[in-house]
Amino acid sequence: MTEDDPQAAIDAQGEQRQADLDDRIFEHSAGDDQEGIPFVGAGPGDPKLLTVAGRELLADADLVVHAGSLVNSELLEAYCAHAELVNSVGKDLEELIPLMRDAYEDGRSVVRLHSGDPAIYGAALEQMDALEYEGVPTYFVPGVTSAFAASATLRTQLTLNEVANHVAFTRPQGKTLSEDDDHISEFVGMGDVTTCIYLGTHAVRDTMDRLLTDGHDSETPVAVIYHASWPDEDVIVGTIGDIAEKVEDAGYRASALVIIGDAVVGAGYERSYLYGDWATRGSGTDAE
Numbered sequence: 626m627t628e629d630d631p632q633a634a635i636d637a638q639g640e641q642r643q644a645d646l647d648d649r650i651f652e653h654s655a656g657d658d659q660e661g662i663p664f665v666g667a668g669p670g671d672p673k674l675l676t677v678a679g680r681e682l683l684a685d686a687d688l689v690v691h692a693g694s695l696v697n698s699e700l701l702e703a704y705c706a707h708a709e710l711v712n713s714v715g716k717d718l719e720e721l722i723p724l725m726r727d728a729y730e731d732g733r734s735v736v737r738l739h740s741g742d743p744a745i746y747g748a749a750l751e752q753m754d755a756l757e758y759e760g761v762p763t764y765f766v767p768g769v770t771s772a773f774a775a776s777a778t779l780r781t782q783l784t785l786n787e788v789a790n791h792v793a794f795t796r797p798q799g800k801t802l803s804e805d806d807d808h809i810s811e812f813v814g815m816g817d818v819t820t821c822i823y824l825g826t827h828a829v830r831d832t833m834d835r836l837l838t839d840g841h842d843s844e845t846p847v848a849v850i851y852h853a854s855w856p857d858e859d860v861i862v863g864t865i866g867d868i869a870e871k872v873e874d875a876g877y878r879a880s881a882l883v884i885i886g887d888a889v890v891g892a893g894y895e896r897s898y899l900y901g902d903w904a905t906r907g908s909g910t911d912a913e
Contacts, residue, residue, distance in 0.1 A: 631718040631719060631722060631751075631755045634754060634755045634758035634759070635751050635754045635755060635758075637754075637758055638754035638755075638757055638758055639754065649764070653764070655765070655766070655767055656678050656766075659762070659764045660762050661729075661761060661762030661763045661764055662725055662729055662735045662736070662737055662756060662761060662762070662763045662764075663682050663736055663737070663763070663764055663765075663766045664737045664739060664743045664747075664749045664752070664753060664763060664764070664765050664766065665678075665679040665682055665683070665736055665737065665738050665739065665743070665766040665768065666679065666739055666740075666741055666742040666743050666744075666747075666766060666767050666768015666769070666770075667679065667691070667692070667696045667697075667700060667738050667739060667740055667741070667768055668700075668740075668741065668768045668769040668774075668854070669740075669741055669769055669770065669771040669773070669774035669775075669853045669854045669855075670697045670771075670774070670852060670853060670854040670855035670858075671697070671774075671854040671855065672697060672699050672700040672703050672704070674769045674774065674854055675700060675704065675768070676766065676767065676768060676769075678766050679766050679768065680704055682736050682766065683704040683705055683708070683736055683738070684704065685734050686705065686708045686734050686735065686736040687708055687709065687728070687733040687734045687735070688708060688709045688711065688725075688728045688733050688734070688735045688736070689701075689705045689708045689709070689710050689711070689735075689736045689738050690711045690713050690721065690724070690725060690735070690736070690737050690738065691705075691710060691711070691712060691713065691738040692713055692714070692738065692739050692740045693712045693713065693714035694714070695740035695880075696738060696740050697855060705738075708736075711724065718751065718752065718755055721752060722752065722755045722756060722759065725737065725752075725756060725761070726756060726759050726761050729761050730761070737749075737752065737763075739768070740768075741768055741769070741770045741771050742767055742768040742769065742770040743765060743768065744765065744767070745770045745794060745823065746796065746823050746824060749765070770794075771823070771850075771853045771854075771882045772792075772794065772821040772823075772882060772884070774850075774853035774854040775821075775848070775850040775853045775882045775884060776884075777854075778850055778853055778854070778858065778860060779848055779850070779860070779884075779889065779891070780891070781888055781889065781890070781891035782888060782891070783819045783821070783884075783888055784819065784888070785887075785888050785891065785894035786894050786895045786896070786897050786898075787817075787893075787894055787895040788817065788886075788887045788888060788892075788893050788894040788895075789817055789818065789819040789886055789887060789888040790817045790818075791815070791817060791818045791819070792818070792819045792821065793808075793812040793818050793819070793820045793821065794821050794823065795807075795808060795809055795812065795820060795821070795822055795823070796822060796823050796824045796825055797809060797822060797824075797825040797828040797831070797832050798828075799828065809822065809832060809835075809836070809885075810835060810836055810839045810841070812885075813836055813841050813845065813865075813885055813886070814839070814841065818886060819884060819885070819886040819888040819889075820884070820885040820886055821882060821883070821884050822882070822883035822884075822885070823882060825883055826849070826851075826872070826877050826878055826879050826880065826881040826883070827878045827879060829849065829868060829869050829872045829873075829883060830869040830872075830873065832883070833847075833865050833866075833868060833869045834869070836865050836885075837865060837866070841865055842865065843864060843865050843866030844864050844865070844866065845864060845865045845885060845886070845887075846862070846863075846864060846885070846886065846887060846889035846890050847862070847863055847864055847865055847868040847883065847884065847885050847889065848860065848861065848862045848863075848883075848884045848889045849861040849862075849863075849868060849871075849872050849877070849881050849882070849883050849884075850881060850882050850884070851875070851877050851880060851881040852880055852881070853882055859875065859877075861875060862889065862890075865885070868883075
Protein backbone atom coordinates (compact mmCIF):
# COMPACT_ATOMS: atom_id res chain seq x y z
CA MET A 626 0.00 0.00 0.00
CA THR A 627 1.29 3.43 -0.86
CA GLU A 628 0.70 5.50 2.25
CA ASP A 629 -0.74 8.40 0.28
CA ASP A 630 -3.16 6.22 -1.69
CA PRO A 631 -4.76 3.34 0.24
CA GLN A 632 -7.46 3.22 -2.42
CA ALA A 633 -4.96 1.48 -4.70
CA ALA A 634 -4.75 -1.40 -2.22
CA ILE A 635 -8.53 -1.55 -1.87
CA ASP A 636 -9.00 -1.66 -5.64
CA ALA A 637 -6.35 -4.34 -6.06
CA GLN A 638 -7.95 -6.60 -3.46
CA GLY A 639 -11.38 -6.10 -5.01
CA GLU A 640 -10.09 -7.06 -8.43
CA GLN A 641 -8.47 -10.15 -6.95
CA ARG A 642 -11.76 -11.24 -5.34
CA GLN A 643 -13.59 -10.81 -8.62
CA ALA A 644 -11.03 -12.95 -10.38
CA ASP A 645 -10.82 -15.74 -7.81
CA LEU A 646 -12.58 -16.40 -4.50
CA ASP A 647 -10.36 -16.55 -1.44
CA ASP A 648 -9.57 -20.17 -0.45
CA ARG A 649 -10.20 -19.27 3.20
CA ILE A 650 -13.93 -19.00 2.40
CA PHE A 651 -14.01 -22.77 2.05
CA GLU A 652 -11.58 -23.51 4.88
CA HIS A 653 -13.05 -21.53 7.77
CA SER A 654 -16.42 -20.75 9.31
CA ALA A 655 -17.40 -17.89 11.58
CA GLY A 656 -16.04 -18.53 15.05
CA ASP A 657 -13.00 -20.49 13.89
CA ASP A 658 -9.58 -19.63 15.26
CA GLN A 659 -7.74 -18.08 12.34
CA GLU A 660 -4.43 -16.45 11.58
CA GLY A 661 -4.28 -12.68 11.37
CA ILE A 662 -6.06 -9.63 12.74
CA PRO A 663 -9.69 -10.27 13.72
CA PHE A 664 -12.27 -7.56 13.07
CA VAL A 665 -14.52 -8.15 16.05
CA GLY A 666 -18.06 -6.89 16.54
CA ALA A 667 -18.33 -5.48 20.06
CA GLY A 668 -22.10 -5.73 20.00
CA PRO A 669 -24.63 -2.93 20.58
CA GLY A 670 -23.37 -1.73 23.95
CA ASP A 671 -23.95 -4.02 26.90
CA PRO A 672 -20.67 -5.87 27.56
CA LYS A 673 -22.62 -9.10 28.10
CA LEU A 674 -23.70 -9.01 24.45
CA LEU A 675 -20.12 -9.45 23.26
CA THR A 676 -19.76 -12.93 21.75
CA VAL A 677 -17.69 -15.61 23.44
CA ALA A 678 -15.33 -15.61 20.45
CA GLY A 679 -14.87 -11.86 20.74
CA ARG A 680 -14.21 -12.05 24.48
CA GLU A 681 -11.58 -14.75 24.02
CA LEU A 682 -9.76 -12.76 21.35
CA LEU A 683 -9.76 -9.63 23.50
CA ALA A 684 -8.39 -11.62 26.43
CA ASP A 685 -5.29 -12.48 24.39
CA ALA A 686 -4.87 -9.08 22.71
CA ASP A 687 -1.80 -6.90 23.10
CA LEU A 688 -3.28 -4.06 21.04
CA VAL A 689 -6.97 -3.20 20.64
CA VAL A 690 -7.88 -0.58 18.07
CA HIS A 691 -11.46 0.40 18.96
CA ALA A 692 -14.25 2.58 17.65
CA GLY A 693 -14.09 5.21 20.38
CA SER A 694 -17.29 6.13 22.17
CA LEU A 695 -19.28 3.76 19.95
CA VAL A 696 -17.86 0.96 22.10
CA ASN A 697 -19.05 0.99 25.71
CA SER A 698 -16.20 2.00 28.03
CA GLU A 699 -17.40 -0.66 30.47
CA LEU A 700 -16.64 -3.31 27.83
CA LEU A 701 -13.14 -1.91 27.34
CA GLU A 702 -12.56 -1.90 31.10
CA ALA A 703 -13.90 -5.42 31.53
CA TYR A 704 -12.11 -7.14 28.67
CA CYS A 705 -9.30 -4.89 27.42
CA ALA A 706 -7.70 -3.34 30.51
CA HIS A 707 -4.54 -5.41 30.03
CA ALA A 708 -4.02 -4.29 26.40
CA GLU A 709 -2.82 -1.13 24.72
CA LEU A 710 -5.92 0.76 23.60
CA VAL A 711 -5.99 2.98 20.52
CA ASN A 712 -9.07 5.01 19.63
CA SER A 713 -9.61 4.93 15.87
CA VAL A 714 -11.81 8.04 15.81
CA GLY A 715 -10.08 10.81 13.88
CA LYS A 716 -7.54 8.46 12.33
CA ASP A 717 -7.59 7.73 8.61
CA LEU A 718 -6.43 4.62 6.77
CA GLU A 719 -3.01 6.15 6.21
CA GLU A 720 -2.49 6.05 9.97
CA LEU A 721 -4.50 2.98 10.99
CA ILE A 722 -3.09 0.50 8.48
CA PRO A 723 0.62 1.00 9.33
CA LEU A 724 -0.26 0.99 13.04
CA MET A 725 -1.96 -2.41 12.88
CA ARG A 726 0.44 -3.85 10.30
CA ASP A 727 3.55 -2.95 12.25
CA ALA A 728 2.14 -4.28 15.51
CA TYR A 729 1.17 -7.56 13.87
CA GLU A 730 4.54 -7.95 12.16
CA ASP A 731 6.22 -7.31 15.51
CA GLY A 732 4.46 -10.40 16.85
CA ARG A 733 1.80 -8.59 18.85
CA SER A 734 -1.76 -9.89 19.05
CA VAL A 735 -3.94 -7.22 17.42
CA VAL A 736 -7.73 -6.91 17.57
CA ARG A 737 -9.73 -4.38 15.59
CA LEU A 738 -12.86 -3.74 17.63
CA HIS A 739 -15.89 -2.32 15.82
CA SER A 740 -19.26 -1.43 17.31
CA GLY A 741 -22.24 -3.69 16.66
CA ASP A 742 -21.42 -6.06 13.83
CA PRO A 743 -18.63 -4.91 11.51
CA ALA A 744 -20.59 -6.19 8.51
CA ILE A 745 -23.29 -3.53 9.01
CA TYR A 746 -22.08 -0.01 8.14
CA GLY A 747 -18.75 -0.82 9.70
CA ALA A 748 -16.32 0.33 6.97
CA ALA A 749 -14.34 -2.75 7.89
CA LEU A 750 -13.61 -4.26 4.49
CA GLU A 751 -11.57 -1.28 3.30
CA GLN A 752 -9.26 -1.70 6.31
CA MET A 753 -9.07 -5.45 5.79
CA ASP A 754 -8.29 -5.06 2.08
CA ALA A 755 -5.52 -2.58 2.80
CA LEU A 756 -4.02 -4.92 5.40
CA GLU A 757 -4.31 -7.98 3.16
CA TYR A 758 -2.54 -6.06 0.40
CA GLU A 759 0.27 -5.51 2.89
CA GLY A 760 0.42 -9.25 3.55
CA VAL A 761 -1.45 -9.16 6.87
CA PRO A 762 -4.30 -11.72 7.04
CA THR A 763 -7.63 -10.61 8.50
CA TYR A 764 -11.02 -12.09 9.28
CA PHE A 765 -14.46 -11.20 10.62
CA VAL A 766 -15.84 -12.12 14.04
CA PRO A 767 -19.58 -11.34 14.07
CA GLY A 768 -21.26 -9.20 16.69
CA VAL A 769 -24.82 -8.37 17.73
CA THR A 770 -26.07 -5.46 15.65
CA SER A 771 -28.19 -2.73 17.27
CA ALA A 772 -31.35 -3.74 15.39
CA PHE A 773 -31.37 -7.03 17.28
CA ALA A 774 -30.83 -5.33 20.62
CA ALA A 775 -33.63 -2.91 19.78
CA SER A 776 -35.94 -5.79 18.90
CA ALA A 777 -35.19 -7.41 22.25
CA THR A 778 -35.89 -4.15 24.08
CA LEU A 779 -39.21 -3.76 22.24
CA ARG A 780 -40.06 -7.39 23.10
CA THR A 781 -41.04 -8.11 19.53
CA GLN A 782 -39.72 -9.75 16.38
CA LEU A 783 -38.51 -7.90 13.32
CA THR A 784 -40.33 -10.52 11.23
CA LEU A 785 -43.91 -11.52 11.98
CA ASN A 786 -46.12 -13.80 9.92
CA GLU A 787 -48.50 -11.81 7.67
CA VAL A 788 -47.21 -8.53 9.16
CA ALA A 789 -43.51 -8.26 8.36
CA ASN A 790 -42.09 -10.80 5.94
CA HIS A 791 -38.93 -8.81 5.27
CA VAL A 792 -36.36 -6.69 7.11
CA ALA A 793 -34.43 -3.83 5.52
CA PHE A 794 -31.24 -2.43 7.02
CA THR A 795 -30.77 1.01 5.53
CA ARG A 796 -29.68 4.59 6.13
CA PRO A 797 -31.07 7.97 5.04
CA GLN A 798 -29.73 10.24 2.36
CA GLY A 799 -26.92 12.57 3.36
CA LYS A 800 -23.22 13.04 2.85
CA THR A 801 -22.57 9.42 1.87
CA LEU A 802 -25.93 8.49 0.31
CA SER A 803 -27.57 10.36 -2.54
CA GLU A 804 -31.28 11.06 -2.78
CA ASP A 805 -31.59 8.49 -5.56
CA ASP A 806 -30.01 5.82 -3.34
CA ASP A 807 -32.35 6.46 -0.41
CA HIS A 808 -34.98 3.69 -0.59
CA ILE A 809 -36.68 4.17 2.79
CA SER A 810 -39.95 5.26 1.23
CA GLU A 811 -39.93 2.23 -1.05
CA PHE A 812 -39.34 -0.15 1.84
CA VAL A 813 -42.13 1.41 3.92
CA GLY A 814 -44.42 1.36 0.88
CA MET A 815 -44.08 -2.39 0.55
CA GLY A 816 -46.18 -2.71 3.70
CA ASP A 817 -44.72 -5.96 5.04
CA VAL A 818 -41.19 -4.71 5.64
CA THR A 819 -39.65 -3.77 8.98
CA THR A 820 -37.36 -0.89 8.07
CA CYS A 821 -34.37 -0.43 10.37
CA ILE A 822 -32.61 2.89 9.83
CA TYR A 823 -29.01 3.19 10.97
CA LEU A 824 -27.07 6.44 11.24
CA GLY A 825 -30.25 8.46 10.86
CA THR A 826 -31.10 9.98 14.24
CA HIS A 827 -30.24 13.46 13.03
CA ALA A 828 -32.51 12.99 10.00
CA VAL A 829 -35.67 11.71 11.67
CA ARG A 830 -37.63 14.89 10.89
CA ASP A 831 -36.54 14.95 7.26
CA THR A 832 -37.18 11.23 6.82
CA MET A 833 -40.69 11.36 8.27
CA ASP A 834 -41.57 14.48 6.28
CA ARG A 835 -40.55 12.72 3.07
CA LEU A 836 -42.61 9.65 4.00
CA LEU A 837 -45.65 11.85 4.61
CA THR A 838 -45.07 13.69 1.34
CA ASP A 839 -44.95 10.33 -0.41
CA GLY A 840 -48.38 9.51 0.98
CA HIS A 841 -47.53 6.96 3.65
CA ASP A 842 -49.98 6.43 6.51
CA SER A 843 -49.16 8.87 9.28
CA GLU A 844 -50.27 6.27 11.85
CA THR A 845 -47.61 3.74 10.83
CA PRO A 846 -45.76 2.72 14.02
CA VAL A 847 -42.20 3.97 14.57
CA ALA A 848 -39.79 3.31 17.42
CA VAL A 849 -36.54 5.14 18.10
CA ILE A 850 -34.20 3.30 20.45
CA TYR A 851 -31.37 5.44 21.75
CA HIS A 852 -28.24 3.55 22.87
CA ALA A 853 -29.88 0.13 22.61
CA SER A 854 -28.69 -2.06 25.53
CA TRP A 855 -26.58 0.72 27.12
CA PRO A 856 -27.28 1.84 30.71
CA ASP A 857 -28.83 5.06 29.41
CA GLU A 858 -31.01 3.35 26.81
CA ASP A 859 -34.18 5.25 25.97
CA VAL A 860 -37.18 4.12 23.93
CA ILE A 861 -39.44 6.53 22.09
CA VAL A 862 -42.51 5.04 20.41
CA GLY A 863 -44.78 6.94 18.06
CA THR A 864 -45.89 7.12 14.47
CA ILE A 865 -44.63 8.55 11.21
CA GLY A 866 -46.77 11.57 12.03
CA ASP A 867 -45.45 12.39 15.49
CA ILE A 868 -42.11 10.63 16.11
CA ALA A 869 -39.98 13.54 14.88
CA GLU A 870 -41.38 15.92 17.49
CA LYS A 871 -40.85 13.33 20.23
CA VAL A 872 -37.22 12.75 19.22
CA GLU A 873 -36.56 16.48 19.02
CA ASP A 874 -38.09 16.97 22.48
CA ALA A 875 -35.73 14.29 23.81
CA GLY A 876 -32.79 16.06 22.20
CA TYR A 877 -31.27 13.07 20.43
CA ARG A 878 -29.17 13.70 17.33
CA ALA A 879 -27.12 10.51 17.14
CA SER A 880 -26.70 6.94 18.42
CA ALA A 881 -30.30 5.80 17.98
CA LEU A 882 -31.85 3.19 15.74
CA VAL A 883 -35.12 3.98 13.97
CA ILE A 884 -37.56 1.15 13.28
CA ILE A 885 -40.61 1.65 11.07
CA GLY A 886 -43.41 -0.84 10.60
CA ASP A 887 -46.18 -2.78 12.31
CA ALA A 888 -43.65 -5.14 13.90
CA VAL A 889 -42.82 -2.29 16.29
CA VAL A 890 -46.03 -2.99 18.23
CA GLY A 891 -46.10 -6.73 17.50
CA ALA A 892 -49.82 -6.87 16.76
CA GLY A 893 -51.97 -8.36 14.04
CA TYR A 894 -49.73 -11.26 13.14
CA GLU A 895 -50.91 -14.75 12.25
CA ARG A 896 -49.83 -17.96 13.94
CA SER A 897 -46.74 -19.44 12.34
CA TYR A 898 -46.95 -22.62 10.28
CA LEU A 899 -43.80 -23.72 12.10
CA TYR A 900 -45.83 -24.80 15.12
CA GLY A 901 -48.94 -26.03 13.36
CA ASP A 902 -51.00 -28.60 15.24
CA TRP A 903 -48.91 -27.97 18.35
CA ALA A 904 -51.88 -28.65 20.65
CA THR A 905 -52.34 -32.25 19.48
CA ARG A 906 -48.77 -33.14 18.61
CA GLY A 907 -47.69 -36.30 20.40
CA SER A 908 -51.10 -36.97 21.92
CA GLY A 909 -51.87 -39.84 19.57
CA THR A 910 -54.98 -40.29 17.44
CA ASP A 911 -56.71 -42.97 19.52
CA ALA A 912 -56.73 -41.27 22.89
CA GLU A 913 -60.04 -41.56 24.73
